[in-house]
Amino acid sequence: MMRPLLGHDLSSTSVTLLILRLRTFVALLLVFGFFAYAAPNFLTAENVVLVSKHVALNAFLAIGMTFVIITGGIDLSVGSIVGLCAMVAGWLVLYGINTGVGWTLQFNTIEICLIVMVVGVIIGWINGILITKLNVAPFIATLGTLYMARGAALLSSDGRTFPNLNGNPEYGSDTFKSIGDGSFLTVPILIWMLIAVALIAAYIAARTPLGRHIYAVGGNERGAALSGVNVDRVKLFVYMFSGLCAALVGLIIASQLQASHPATGETFELNAIAAAVLGGTSMSGGRGKIGGTIIGAFVIGILADGMIMMGVSAFWQTVIKGAVIIGAVVIDQVQQKLQARVILQQRG
Amino acid sequence: MTETHPIGLTIRGGVKLYPGTMALKGVDFDLRMGAVNVLVGENGAGKSTLMKIISGVEQLSEGTIMLDGKEVTFADKADAARRGIGIVFQELNLFPNLSVADNIYIGREKAHAGIHIDRSAQAEGARALMRRLEQDIEPDAPLGNLRIGQQQIVEIAKALAEDARILIFDEPTSALSASEVDVLFRIIRDLKKHGVGIVYISHRLEELIRIGDYITVLRDGQITGTRSMEGVDIAWIVEHMIGSASKEFPRGEAVTFGDEVFRSENVCLPRLGGGYTVDHVSLSVKAGEIVGLYGLMGAGRTEFLECVMAQHPEASGKLFIAGKPVKTRTAAGRIDMGLALIPEDRKRDGLVQIMAIRENLTLSSLWKLAKGFHLNLAAEAKAALTFVKSLSIKIGNVEHPVSSLSGGNQQKVVIGKALMTQPRILLMDEPSRGIDIGAKAEVFRTMRRLAAAGLGILFVTSDLEEVLALSDRILVMANGRITGSFPSGSNPADVISATVPAQSRTVP
Known part of the structure; x- marks a missing residue:
């Protein structure tokens, strides 16, 4: 790509640029290497599986968040959707749906999953409608649904926990616990789910007109509209997809704990935003990659679990996490400037 | 004195x-x-x-x-x-x-x-x-x-x-x-x-x-x-x-125009506080014809094009593309019917600056380059290169961000994006704004070539010289209305006079 006649100066810039572009991956290797060396039990198989499971929850949300942020929006409601969806799942496992005419509908695990996913998508759709048709700023619209979904979760159980979600073999819901606990070919099912969601999302982003439209809306909404992009439909999609991702997390948590608590998922949205930003997603829209977001989620997750294993105080962990996020964004700005300069030089 | x-x-x-x-x-x-x-x-x-x-x-x-x-x-x-x-x-x-x-x-x-x-x-x-x-x-x-x-x-x-x-x-x-x-x-x-x-x-x-x-x-x-x-x-x-x-851009020989490709009937855009920004505008463009829409700043020309491009839901009036009435109220639907717009403000409306040249060129045609949901990246790159060549856009690499191009070449990318949708009628809003004189001449030659190939072109300009040189027919707009229609070769003074309609002139 670089023209050799521009000399040594530029090619050293290009090496710097390459490192900067792969910075999240470099950070991942550094963090992983450090804890593998410093924390004695870090590299054991059980620990790697455990860390992956922690990371996966944030990664699901961060994938949905990445699409939203690329369009120039934000979805603050995902943590609450996790909570509400966990409660819906708990309710369905415990009680089914009372039709009000003397009999109760009971569901098997697959049906429960589908219903919960629909609930997540509907809340995402509400976000999308507020933002596109009613012109509410994304921050405000999703802040509103954050409160409403959390409130609904609390109302569903009067603030109590739904305990003992063991399911009932009679209805085929006894397999509910395997969503979070089961494994397939020794890999946890939820990791398989994450791989599937990540691949689908990455495919949408890179190889479909819809994906290109998502980037175009974030880069220049007016320009996209005048180019024939249906901006409203694109935005509806990203919020619904984000809601779907959150619903999956709600299901997984309810299944892992075999209980659902209405406070589940509080502040999850912030971790999701952090992972997306750490992975190179630009808050002003138009830029971001699913792969980067996944790596970002792993950096945050490994950092957290590694520090716990090393006995770093929880308070310091919080401080360090914040510093890492800011550092990532500062490096991102440096890279943008450098890249612009290289392109100008190539033109020159 | x-x-x-x-x-x-x-x-x-x-x-x-x-x-x-x-x-x-x-x-x-x-x-x-x-x-x-x-x-x-x-x-x-x-x-x-x-x-x-x-x-x-x-x-x-x-x-x-x-x-x-x-x-x-x-x-x-x-x-x-x-x-x-x-x-x-x-x-x-x-x-x-x-x-x-x-x-x-x-x-x-x-x-x-x-x-x-x-x-x-x-x-x-x-x-x-x-x-x-x-x-x-x-x-x-x-x-x-x-x-x-x-x-x-x-x-x-x-x-x-x-x-x-x-x-x-x-x-x-x-x-x-x-x-x-x-x-x-x-x-x-x-x-x-x-x-x-x-x-x-x-x-x-x-x-x-x-x-x-x-x-x-x-x-x-x-x-x-x-x-x-x-x-x-x-x-x-x-x-x-x-x-x-x-006399810089003469039409080669006398041309015969084809069928009507675009017609608007009584397009109106109400203005806040009464009156109309676009006031019952009716006009038509034939295949192969270049119609110049001349007027002063604020005459309502850009707003008219925006109405045609479905950017004002409150606008009324009828549109026909190639004789078919336009029912869809989305820009995407109208682009599908054969309409394309080159907006006045490239930066704001025409391009996604942070995207690559290739991605900007194909932005309006992605569904045509896709099978179902799957985007054919090879076909996309080929289509982009075809237009880079046919419009002679000077670029280093189609993967560079479009913001790295000069004004004239950015304008060609916008034109390429519009042409890739295979339009019947091209709306161009101030196509020569902010580009140097060489690029201007090239854009004008491109317009001539496209018209000769049977495209209808309606272009807005505030430049008298430009409208006189390029148009087969000149329409003048003032205060939201069409105030004059002139054949090519008309007296420039008449065209200018129409930009200030009688009742808004003040008595000396």
Whole structure:
């Protein structure tokens, strides 16, 4: 790509640029290497599986968040959707749906999953409608649904926990616990789910007109509209997809704990935003990659679990996490400037 | 004459270089005090550059400025303002979120000890200025609530508040109503009596003849005529403005046009506060025909194109593409029917700056390049390269961001994006704005070629030379209405006259 006649100066810039572009991956290797060396039990198989499971929850949300942020929006409601969806799942496992005419509908695990996913998508759709048709700023619209979904979760159980979600073999819901606990070919099912969601999302982003439209809306909404992009439909999609991702997390948590608590998922949205930003997603829209977001989620997750294993105080962990996020964004700005300069030089 | 109107400011051998272009090529200009010095010329002729130099916004590359016989250089606008030079810009430099008084005194607030703003003194000053301008505008009113014409008055008040000895008006009347223009002209006469030297720029030639004492015509950065206003008529001005350059893009042979590809019937766009921005516009374009839509700023031409492109849900009227009525209300649906728009503001409306050249070119045609949901990246890259070649877009690599291209090549990317949708009718809004003369010629040649290939083209321009040179038919728009229709080769003076329709002309 670089023209050799521009000399040594530029090619050293290009090496710097390459490192900067792969910075999240470099950070991942550094963090992983450090804890593998410093924390004695870090590299054991059980620990790697455990860390992956922690990371996966944030990664699901961060994938949905990445699409939203690329369009120039934000979805603050995902943590609450996790909570509400966990409660819906708990309710369905415990009680089914009372039709009000003397009999109760009971569901098997697959049906429960589908219903919960629909609930997540509907809340995402509400976000999308507020933002596109009613012109509410994304921050405000999703802040509103954050409160409403959390409130609904609390109302569903009067603030109590739904305990003992063991399911009932009679209805085929006894397999509910395997969503979070089961494994397939020794890999946890939820990791398989994450791989599937990540691949689908990455495919949408890179190889479909819809994906290109998502980037175009974030880069220049007016320009996209005048180019024939249906901006409203694109935005509806990203919020619904984000809601779907959150619903999956709600299901997984309810299944892992075999209980659902209405406070589940509080502040999850912030971790999701952090992972997306750490992975190179630009808050002003138009830029971001699913792969980067996944790596970002792993950096945050490994950092957290590694520090716990090393006995770093929880308070310091919080401080360090914040510093890492800011550092990532500062490096991102440096890279943008450098890249612009290289392109100008190539033109020159 | 010279005794009554002493020369206050002179420019000798003024040259202004911008990267790639020479905006002023050795200009000699005399500004007479106590008189209205009219400056006229096509867009890009160098009027605004000359005014920016006099008001200190830009500095001369070569040549001298003399103020009251002494050579001066203005470091910046504030420096020029200290020496008594004020300017009313064409684009409003106002703050819609602040009050009228705040706007008038912005940057030189009346304050105690430099920290505490004396609101009542400012309000009083603003009220006095409004009395002088015979306007009923409250100093406390938020500026954003005022009509555009009233905002223009505030801009003028801002310049008056500085007690300038030399005052430059850059197209001050483009947003004013007839009665407001009368007030402005009374104030200008009053300022003249007090010895203020006024520079007045406008496209409305009759207005210039009415208010001006001296006239200077610019073309391509050179002065082509300068004299006292006595005996000057529109024909004289037009002759000096456009010269003989209009034969630059002749149509090869007499062409026969095909069937009608686009028709609008009674397209209306209501305006806030009554009236219409686009007022019952009906027009049609045939295959192979280039129709030029000429008019002044704010005539409603851009808004008409936006209505056609489904950007104003409140617009009414009927559209037909290739004889078929347009029912869809989305831009995407209309693009599918064969409509394509090249917007006026490339940066804002035409391109996604952070995306690659390839991604911008194909943005409107992605579904055509996809099988179901799957985008064929190889086909996409091939399509992009085909258009890069056929439009001879000069690029390093299609993967570079489109922002790395020059203005002319960016415009070609926008054109390529529109053409990739295989349109029947191409709407072009100021296609030559902000690109250099070479790229301009190439864009015009491309338009000719496309029309010859059977595309209907409707293009909006504020450039008289351009509309005369390119159009098979000229439509003139003013105040939201079509006010004239001229065949190619019409008298330029007639075309210009149609831009200021009868009832908005003021009686001298």
